[in-house]
Amino acid sequence: MSQSLSFAFGRHERLKSDVLISRLYTEGKSISKYPLRLTYLIHDSTFYTDSSVKYSINASKKGLRLAVKRNRMKRLLREVIRHHKHPLFATVENRSVCLSLSVVYVGSHLCEYDELERSYLKLQKRLMDSLKIESINQVDTNSGASNDSDINHSSS
Secondary structure, rough: OOOOOOOOOOOEEOOOOOHHHHHHHHEEEEEEEEEEEEEEEEOOOOOOOOOOEEEEEEOOOOOOOOOOHHHHHHHHHHHHHHHHHHHHHHHHHHOOOOEEEEEEOOOOOOOHHHHHHHHHHHHHHHHHHHHHHHHHHHHHHHHHHHHHHHHHOOOO
């Protein structure tokens, strides 16, 4: 992230690769808070060179039949993400990882900006909490492996 806070949602922050998107949906973890579902996949810190977090924003055709309504929801979602991306970027960069995210609107009715914002902020908080837990577990498994080898050597 640059020194000053940028509220742009540029091309470098968009997840465009078909291979990465299919990998995200097959290997990624998912959390939901109606009307949104967030799927994420954590990569090592060298995976992306231009941005530490990449987004894919979708609206379900099953829920919103008309393209005009789907486009409206995607536009609102992009706006919510654009305004609230900085805490997630800071968390990801502090953990030295890269993140692929898919945010899908799964609701069947148009909702207002405020409702989307509340749902997204709850999802983002849960995501950041799970990132903290996963980084702690990685540290524990690494330190646990070295402790096990110490125990094995001392008992011989």
